[in-house]
Amino acid sequence: MSETAPSLGKDLVGLESLGREELTAILDTAEPFKEISERRIKKVPVLRGKTIVNLFFEPSTRTRISFEFAEKRLSADTVNISSTGSSVTKGETLVDTARNLEAMRIDMVVMRHGASGAARFLADRIPSNVVNAGDGRHEHPTQGLLDILTIRDNLGTLEGVKVCIVGDVVHSRVARSNIYGLLTLGAEVAVCGPPTLVPGSFRELGVEVFQHVEDAIQWADVLNILRLQLERMEAGYVPSLREYNRIWGVSTERLEKAPHDLLILHPGPMNRGVEIDSDVADGEHSVILDQVTNGVAVRMAVLYLLAGGRPEKAEAAKKGGGPS
Amino acid sequence: MSIHRTPLMDAEAVERAVARMAREVVERNGGVADLVLMGIHRRGTQIAARLADEIERAEGVDLPRGSIDITLYRDDLMAIGPRPVVGGTELPPDGIDDRTVVIVDDVQYTGRTVRAALNELMDWGRPARVLLCVLVDRGGRELPIQPDIVGRRVEVLDPEQSVEVRVPELDDRLGVDLVSTGPEAT
Numbered sequence: 073m074s075e076t077a078p079s080l081g082k083d084l085v086g087l088e089s090l091g092r093e094e095l096t097a098i099l100d101t102a103e104p105f106k107e108i109s110e111r112r113i114k115k116v117p118v119l120r121g122k123t124i125v126n127l128f129f130e131p132s133t134r135t136r137i138s139f140e141f142a143e144k145r146l147s148a149d150t151v152n153i154s155s156t157g158s159s160v161t162k163g164e165t166l167v168d169t170a171r172n173l174e175a176m177r178i179d180m181v182v183m184r185h186g187a188s189g190a191a192r193f194l195a196d197r198i199p200s201n202v203v204n205a206g207d208g209r210h211e212h213p214t215q216g217l218l219d220i221l222t223i224r225d226n227l228g229t230l231e232g233v234k235v236c237i238v239g240d241v242v243h244s245r246v247a248r249s250n251i252y253g254l255l256t257l258g259a260e261v262a263v264c265g266p267p268t269l270v271p272g273s274f275r276e277l278g279v280e281v282f283q284h285v286e287d288a289i290q291w292a293d294v295l296n297i298l299r300l301q302l303e304r305m306e307a308g309y310v311p312s313l314r315e316y317n318r319i320w321g322v323s324t325e326r327l328e329k330a331p332h333d334l335l336i337l338h339p340g341p342m343n344r345g346v347e348i349d350s351d352v353a354d355g356e357h358s359v360i361l362d363q364v365t366n367g368v369a370v371r372m373a374v375l376y377l378l379a380g381g382r383p384e385k386a387e388a389a390k391k392g393g394g395p396s
Numbered sequence: 397m398s399i400h401r402t403p404l405m406d407a408e409a410v411e412r413a414v415a416r417m418a419r420e421v422v423e424r425n426g427g428v429a430d431l432v433l434m435g436i437h438r439r440g441t442q443i444a445a446r447l448a449d450e451i452e453r454a455e456g457v458d459l460p461r462g463s464i465d466i467t468l469y470r471d472d473l474m475a476i477g478p479r480p481v482v483g484g485t486e487l488p489p490d491g492i493d494d495r496t497v498v499i500v501d502d503v504q505y506t507g508r509t510v511r512a513a514l515n516e517l518m519d520w521g522r523p524a525r526v527l528l529c530v531l532v533d534r535g536g537r538e539l540p541i542q543p544d545i546v547g548r549r550v551e552v553l554d555p556e557q558s559v560e561v562r563v564p565e566l567d568d569r570l571g572v573d574l575v576s577t578g579p580e581a582t
Contacts, residue, residue: 076478104465104482113519116468376468380479 077101080377083195083202086211087253095257099221101373102366108145109368118376119148122179127169128205129155129185134340134364135205135215139182142371148180166190170198180375183207188245201378206245214374215339216249218367220257222359223294225366226335231258236280236288238322239298239347240269240309246339250296251277264288265320268309285320289330296337297322300347313346323349333357340364398578404559405548405572410531413547414443417529418450420545424527425496428455432492432523436501436513437465437483442563443531444500460488464499469512487520497523502561504530504546507539514541532572534559548572 077097080090087095108116124143128136136152143150153169164172170181180201183191188208195202206212224230235254241247241263254261255278262280263270264287272281282288288295300316310316327334336348336358344350353360405413425431428451435444441463448459465483467473473480499513510528517523531547536555552559557576564570 075481077481079478101479101482104484107485108468111520115519117515118468118473122474376482377479379474380477 077377079380080374082378083191083204084213084374084378085191085195085202085204087213087216087249087256088211090253090256092256092258095217095220095253098217098370098373098377099224101377102217102221102369105372105376106366106369108372109141109365114145115147116145117147119143119146119379122148122379123177124148124150124180124182124375125173125178126150126152126205127173127181127183128153129166129183129190130206132184132205134367135184135212138364138367139203139205139214139371141368142375143182145368146372146375148375151178166194167197170194170200174198174200180378203374203378208245209243209248210245211249211252212245213249213253214367214371215246216253217374218363218370219246219250219296219337219339220253221366221370222337222363223259223335225362226359227293230254233259233294234262234292235259235294235296236262236264236282236292237296237298238264238285238288238320240300240304241265241274241298242269242271243301243304244298246298251279255279262288262291266310266316269304285322286326286329289322289326289334292330292334293332294335294337295322296339297348298339299341300343302343313343317346317349321345321347321349322352324351324355327352335359337363400576400578401560402574402576403571404532404550404574407570410547410561410570410572411446413531414446415450417531417545417547418447418454421447421498421527421529422451422455424544425498428457428459430495430524432460432462432488432495432497434462434464434488434492434497434499434513434517436499436509437463437467437485438566439561439563440464440499440501442565443502443561444498447498447500447529460490460495462486462488462492464513464516466509466512466516469516471508471512485516491521492517492523493521494524496525496527498527498529500529502530503532503534503559504528504543505534505536505559507537507541510541511539531561532559550574 078093182203182205184205185207188210190207191204227233237247251261263274264282274281338360433444433448435441448461463486465485467480467482528543529545530543533543533546533549534552560573560575562571
């Protein structure tokens with residue numbers, strides 16, 4: 073019999089609850105899945121006959137498309153539901169929406185929701201596998217995983233690597249997933265940004281807090297630069313975009329003062345000239361497009377690993393045997 | 397439960413079989429032109445490497461090699477509980493289009509592994525011809541897939557018994573054992 077990967081359970085809600093073994097299994101599984109996207113026929117029959125619903129209560133282009141590519145390359149049937157133009161806007165509750173979908177015999181739900189904890193709430197109430205594609209400020213586990221995979225690919229390890237997350241950390245589910253996953257895998261993590269967006273309370277999670285991006289650049293091996301949500305400015309968290317760029321923007325001039333080259337990540341979509349300057353985004357140490365490529369592979373790995381996480385299937389496996 | 401191992405082939409027997417299989421591969425293909433050897437992960441890959449070394453020695457050429465991990469093509473993938481670890485699949489550098497692809501496995505049993513390997517191969521390209529080469533054919537086919545070149549045929553009717561190929565790269569030695577698990581002998 074072949075070796076087996078550790079079980080992730082039924083759902084992927086966040087990286088906080090995953091141990092080193094599970095996280096490493098996802099990253100390692102993503103490696104062979106990268107090759108599938110390079111084939112002439114970009115499809116393997118892993119999820120043939122499975123129906124996956126992409127349930128997006130918040131607008132998302134890149135995450136939804138990345139999930140959809142991953143699902144289609146695994147041969148699943150997919151249905152996309154977004155909040156506009158569905159009964160979601162007619163006041164149906166989340167559980168009612170999910171139960172109606174289940175009544176149509178689905179196997180997995182990939183959900184983006186504005187409320188923190190929505191993924192856990194749904195996962196506890198339906199038998200389908202639930203993958204969190206971002207819930208409020210809580211977590212965005214597949215984004216965290218693809219960031220971590222991109223760092224591991226480029227630096228060869230995560231042990232002792234110093235990663236600084238720059239920007240609107242307090243509102244960011246991407247930051248939280250990165251912090252949990254990176255710390256579990258042995259990296260050192262810091263956060264940096266205006267005090268309104270990077271409160272000192274983050275130290276309780278075991279991360280360093282920098283007020284000045286220059287200090288972060290001196291310390292870090294990797295910068296993960298978050299998108300500045302423009303509504304934050306309207307809400308008074310930052311004085312103006314120009315001011316934000318002047319103080320916290322990552323520019324070539326600032327990076328040149330670093331003791332060594334820094335790997336540059338950004339989860340996208342970028343505000344060029346605000347949190348990141350164009351020459352940094354397009355520079356030789358930018359791995360922003362690698363992140364996008366890795367996103368599909370990581371999501372394929374997660375879907376593959378979750379598809380086995382049902383106890384009744386394990387019982388059936390004991391009766392049958394593997395191929396030979 | 398106890399495990400009984402009965403040796404079927406020792407290292408010398410495996411080497412002799414591989415040497416003969418290598419000659420048969422070349423004969424079947426009418427030479428070494430366009431020949432590609434693809435082992436099935438994991439022990440098939442080791443046997444394929446031995447075959448390729450043997451052919452290279454005899455013919456004085458470099459053979460393109462690859463390996464197939466069939467995990468994602470298994471027909472029981474959704475029926476089994478824990479997820480098998482997905483191994484890497486490696487295509488030979490110039491691909492498999494218009495080549496004679498020799499699929500190499502250690503043991504042939506139900507035929508389901510080869511079915512999976514064939515499907516995967518077809519997703520990569522269009523070989524001119526595919527040959528199947530196995531070190532041991534233990535019988536017990538569940539699909540109508542027969543090997544072209546066989547090292548040793550052993551009819552093992554008891555499904556509780558298994559035929560295990562051991563290779564020095566992954567195990568302690570080169571050889572083939574018949575393994576039976578049964579109640580503790582008293």
